[in-house]
Amino acid sequence: MRNVAIVGRPNVGKSALFNRLTGRRIAIVDAVSGVTRDRLYAPVEWHGTHFRLIDTGGLAPNPDQLEAHIAKQVELALHEADLILFTVDGQAGRTPQDDAVAGRVRELNKPVWLVVTKTDNERLEAGWADFASYGFSRWFTTSSLHGRGTGALLDAIAEDCAGRHDAADAQAEEATTIAIVGKPNAGKSSLLNTLTGEERAIVSEIAGTTRDAVDVTIKWKVREQDRERDQLVTLIDTAGIRLKKARKTPLDVFSVNRAEKAIARARVVILLVDATAGVSETDKKIAALVAEAGRSCIIGVNKWDLMKGVTDRKAFQQWTREQLPFVTYAPMVFLSAKTGENVAQTITRACEIDVVAGQTVTTGVLNRVLHAAFVEHPPPLDRGRRLKFFYGTQTGVRPPRFLLFVNDPRRAQSTYTSYLVNRLREAFGLEGTPVVLNWRARGTAGRKKG
Known part of the structure; x- marks a missing residue:
């Protein structure tokens, strides 16, 4: 699967673009620069073509300790990338920091596309000309807020990545x-x-x-x-x-x-x-x-x-x-x-x-275990009456869920529920997972969760 990395200086809208292209709010977006610190990955499918999108932190000049860590993460993303989306802020215009990032990505000898963000209207779209002298082969104007231009960008990425999706990715x-x-x-x-x-x-x-x-x-x-x-x-x-x-x-x-x-x-x-x-x-x-x-x-x-x-x-x-x-x-x-x-x-x-x-238990085996548990340790009397078990069935996995049909679910005490859960754990090796028991009166639609 092709890796597509979004890079640029801090606060140019990389994470907003990442969220727009993935169709999910994965990366945290905030007006404070430096919010994205690690590199984030998300698989993207567009018209049957699959690729992996990478969001990165902003490359800052004269980095402090944390910014140096962020820069290392960006370098790792650049190393992995098959295609680089060099992202700049169309409202702020060209800056020396943009020039520095442009120089760095140009050194990699990889495909680099210029993406001008925050072009929320036609007037702002004209701002791409400030960056034209970078000389990258393809450029796009986008607005993550309104979705302007992001469809065309996805179409171009999908065309570039077509045919590179393998069975392992599926x-x-x-x-x-x-x-x-x-x-x-x-x-x-x-x-x-x-x-x-x-x-x-x-x-x-x-x-x-x-x-x-x-x-x-x-x-x-x-x-x-x-x-x-x-x-x-x-x-x-x-x-x-x-x-x-x-x-x-x-x-x-x-x-x-x-x-x-x-x-x-x-x-x-x-x-x-x-x-x-x-x-x-x-x-x-x-x-x-x-x-x-x-x-x-x-x-x-x-x-x-x-x-x-x-x-x-x-x-x-x-x-x-x-x-x-x-x-x-x-x-x-x-x-x-x-x-x-x-x-x-x-x-x-x-x-x-x-x-x-995620395992399922056959109804026959489940009922043998439950009947044995009821026989070996009968439920306590409740006002002269005892909880009577008829049969049970598994209703779900992750976590394993079981439905037990009884005479009166109100008589299912929490201590007895815990006893049955432990018996099921022991019988089926259910270590590390919750076990949910639900109770239902036989012949009725009512249910009590134990």
Whole structure:
């Protein structure tokens, strides 16, 4: 699949153009320059042609520490790109920063198209002439706000990329999607970089460096019965989630919302806890969000290399379990994104959990397990009457959902529901995923969620 990179100086409208071309609000757009920090990827399909669009941060002169990290991300995107969209601001006109970016992309000996943004009307479209002396072979005037010119740009990209879509790309939707979430500076971007073997996301000691949800798809070796196969895995590095009282700016709020949406579209969530700081109130809030979304989960205790000899692993695990009651179903892995310890194991476990969460159980086997559970440990009496089980069926996956037909759903106590969930986990290996039991009176349309 062809890579098409959007590059330019800060605040020329790159992220707005990215969102318009992808048809989704993926990148954060704000009047403050420097909002986009990592490079963002999104697959685009236009009239049957597929390509991958890359949004980048702005290239700034005399960069500070963070801007230098951003510049490195832009360079990586330029290296990957098959086509470069050099983006300039039609309202602001040509600047020395534009000249510097033009010189850099010209050095690459790759196709470069000039895209003049913010040309919201015909008068502003004439502003492209300010940039004509750059001499790039193709130019486009666009308005991301109104959609002017973006269709023509997509047509041209699709024509350039035609015939380059392969079968592997068509399978991308089958990827196991894993969101890496946690409070700011828990090591999420370090984990992503360790997994991909490159500086895919900016890593900094400045908390809150990642603002967008950054996606990257890799191939991962998984064992299935007696053979190995390649599994596509999409990793989502998210902005650190803060408690509401700590969200200081609209960007903080939008970044947190983006992280919450990443949880919703993930199949498995890795909740990364900073071992040196312990479980915080923010970690507890994130765990509640994961459970509320019904997502499979792994608790990743990061920076464990710094805690060896300082605290006992078993005691830390027990304490962490007590602090995160919403995700009791989640296995715990002690890892170090910095040294790589147990990083591969974490992703392998996530892939295994996704398979388990997506499995279906035959009705006959399910009912044998449930009948045995009711016989071995009958429900307690409720005002002289007992919950009576007739039969059950599976109604969904990710998470596994089961519907149990009984005499009176009101007699299904929470403690007994938990007992049945544990029996199903034990019988079908449902580790790492929520299990949902719904109750229905036989012969009626009513249902009670357990």
